[in-house]
Amino acid sequence: MGNGLTSNSFDWRTKGIPAGGAPITAGELAARQWRVTREDLMLPVALLRKSALLHNSDWMRRFTALTGVRLAPHGKTTMSPELFAMQMADGAWGMTAATPGHVRIYREFGLQRILLANQLVGRQAIAYVAGELARDAGFDFYCLVDSVRGVEILEAGLSRTPAGRPLQVLIELGYAGGRSGLRDDAEALQLARRIAASPLLSLRGIEAFEGIVQSRDEAETLVGGLLHRIRALGEAVLAEGLFEGRPILSAGGSSFFDLVAGDLSAPAFDVVLRSGCYLVHDSHFYRDLVERLIRRSPAAASLGEGLRPALEIWAHVLSRPEPTRLLAGLGKRDTSDDVRPPTPLGWCRPELGETVQPLHGHKVVRLDDQHAYLDIPADSPLQAGDMISFGISHPCTTFDKWRTIFIVDDDLTVIDAITTCF
Amino acid sequence: MGNGLTSNSFDWRTKGIPAGGAPITAGELAARQWRVTREDLMLPVALLRKSALLHNSDWMRRFTALTGVRLAPHGKTTMSPELFAMQMADGAWGMTAATPGHVRIYREFGLQRILLANQLVGRQAIAYVAGELARDAGFDFYCLVDSVRGVEILEAGLSRTPAGRPLQVLIELGYAGGRSGLRDDAEALQLARRIAASPLLSLRGIEAFEGIVQSRDEAETLVGGLLHRIRALGEAVLAEGLFEGRPILSAGGSSFFDLVAGDLSAPAFDVVLRSGCYLVHDSHFYRDLVERLIRRSPAAASLGEGLRPALEIWAHVLSRPEPTRLLAGLGKRDTSDDVRPPTPLGWCRPELGETVQPLHGHKVVRLDDQHAYLDIPADSPLQAGDMISFGISHPCTTFDKWRTIFIVDDDLTVIDAITTCF
DSSP, X not given: OOOSSOOOEEOTXXXXXXXXXXXXXXXXXXXXXXXXXXXXXXXXXXXXXXXXXXXXHHHHHHHHHHHTXXXXXXXXXXXXXXXXXXXXXXXXXXXXXXXXHHHHHHHHTTOSEEEEEEEOOXXXXXXXXXXXXXXXXXXXXXXXXXXXXXXXXXXXXXXXXXXXXXXXXXXXXXXXXXXXXXXXXXXXXXXHHHHHXXXXXXXXXXXXXXXXXXXXXXXXXXXXXXXXXXXXHHHHHHHTTOOOSSOEEEEOOSSOHHHHHHHHOOTTOEEEEOOOGGGTOOSSHHHHHHHHHHHHXXXXXXXXXXXXXXXXXXXXXXXXXXXXXXXXXXXXXXXXOSSSOOEEEEEEOGGGOSOOEEOOSOEEEEEOSSOEEEEOOTTOOOOTXXXXXXXXXXXXXXXXXXXXXXXXXXXXXXXXXXXXXX | OOOSSOOOEEOTTSTTOOTTOOOEEHHHHHHHXXXXXXXXXXXXXXXXXXXXXXXXXXXXXXXXXXXXXXXXXXXXXTOOHHXXXXXXXXXXXXXXXXXXXXXXXXXXXXXXXXXXXXEOOSHHHHHHHHHHHHHOTTOEEEEEEOSHHHHHHHHHHHHHSOOSSOEEEEEEEOOTTSSSSBSOHHHHHHHHHHHHTOTTEEEEEEEEOOGGGTTSTTHHHHHHHHHHHHHHHHHHHHHTTOOXXXXXXXXXXXXXXXXXXXXXXXXXOEEEEOXXXXXXXXXXXXXXXXXXXXXXXXXXXXXXXXXXXXXXXXXXXXXXEETTEEEESOOTTTSOOSSSOOEEEEEEOGGGOSOOEEOOSOEEEEEOSSOEEEEOOTTOOOOTTOEEEEEOSOSHHHHTTOSEEEEEOTTOBEEEEEEOOO
């Protein structure tokens, strides 16, 4: 999964590289036939199953085709040029970015359409974006605005560093107690008028981020209300003729994109989803959320098998100091711990062969920087030197722990690698 | 702070690099006179105050000299070759590593004395260490053992991949409900006999990790009990003549190293502290723990000013969607959130000048991947585009979010940079 920008040469800096550690390119990996169950890799190591990546990417391609929406996946999940290339090849309309630094990285990855899902502030950030807009007529860039102050910052920055064309913005709506975005729709309409009157800006759409309500019981109701506000504001702004070009309505974390696709679709608008986690998925948190989504959404259910967890982390048992306490060699430096701790999936002991046996009743109860504490049954067979595979919860905060992740086939043999740029 | 191993050339991959983004070497940074308060950097950015680093490094040098102990700082905190070089130049005896992957990185950084503070398991890991021991007679390596199983794993590995000399091990003690290490001292003495009888191993000392009790009220009592066990076991093993060479007693997170230095010191032993956080320190968690340490320790108190927080993260205000809610552009990808969220320290608004005003009553209440949610007073002057400096809690889980951290003088002007290798 190489691209022209990363050298894709791996060495002692790469977690997982075997003992010899001589530099190796991605293209040379498959010939080595490294397999984790044969202890060919140094642990901990992160592995992405190619079949799951391909399945998930195709699943989302079919979902967006079926629902008639566009996809600008949130690239912050993986920050990986190889995975971005896969997403664009599978028909993504563009990529969503979280920070100006991400925008710069995406540009170096070769992306031409980027939606920055924040207000653009800061002298360096505005200068960078304006410079790119001026330099490359094919650069199609969007950012958010949620206040007159945000408009004034952009105008001041673009006066200092001209972009040569209007900067495309979407108005962000939000809700009380939530993240950014206007709480008041009348104020949002006023802001639309203000933007439309600015020669430096071009009003291209309305958006919100609904993702942070994901764990609440009343989530669907809250999301539905926010989507209704996006669409109503879009229609009001459209009625006043304040948009330039065909307007965009956008929302979409990774838990409610079915509602976004359903509630925002209307002939006058393009709908842009921004889900980021679908490609890698997980073994717990998003698994549950997407199972709920599929139960809710006939379109999603019609696609057959849902998303598959693509990422596993393998670690050694370091110690079993008590019959029911086990320490494994993975920690906060290796896996997400912000939503739920990792889930032990299976184990194997090299001297007994390569079969991965399922694990039941083993639970991660604490992570230190480099250690996982597991509560285990007293009759668990595990002992120091055994290997455990862990599923993760929350791909975003696992990916940023790895600069290289090996791609494996269904036999857990390394066939390729992807890089990240956090 | 360059060394021969890192190219120290920074470009668009480097968070904080200004808009132009042309590659720049560490040696060229000072001439640019980039200053965060002049908006010369893209935010978020992490800054290390050189004066604080030098002060802290010297403070620990004086503490270990005064108490007569050796220091093998836990390098996992920073994983930075430039900071390792500073610690070794200030008299560190060696460096502590958390994983075999870290050992390999340390070797590439040029380190000759490494204490791996875990059992060494896994075919690749043992093969790597054995290969290094065989290749370089000057490599002085130690690891831990806490079970017969751990001994057997090492013996099997060293039979497969001979090291050419005995592998030096320390027996790890632990306590019920804690991390690794033997809970039972009689069993530990049996293990010492087992190790002493092994031609492939050499018993060099006794150790424990006391750090995880740091937040408990009865912490000093628990730590004192563990240190007493280390020393008692050391004396029993010594009485039986099971050690090779002058034995080592070791412990030491970053919260109780005064107790370790006090309770383990005895004529027959070398004491090795393993504190890692002292160099960078923080603005909350370790600040409180080290203040407690200094109140407890006449030796530490005699050194004058205690440790200084060296690390700050600067981020822009992205939005203030409600009078008492503010969003800033830093998140779990930029700062630790595992102990306590970051602490807003000060702010400035470029158009009002470069003075950093202190912030009171502003509190981070939630972090998303790339956003901080602050509760702020309704009369706070902050608005989108302002810059906030944040102090951190827990250097380890902040450092791993950055591949490059700029070194600044007391004027917040960039004068150098360090790299990390996570």
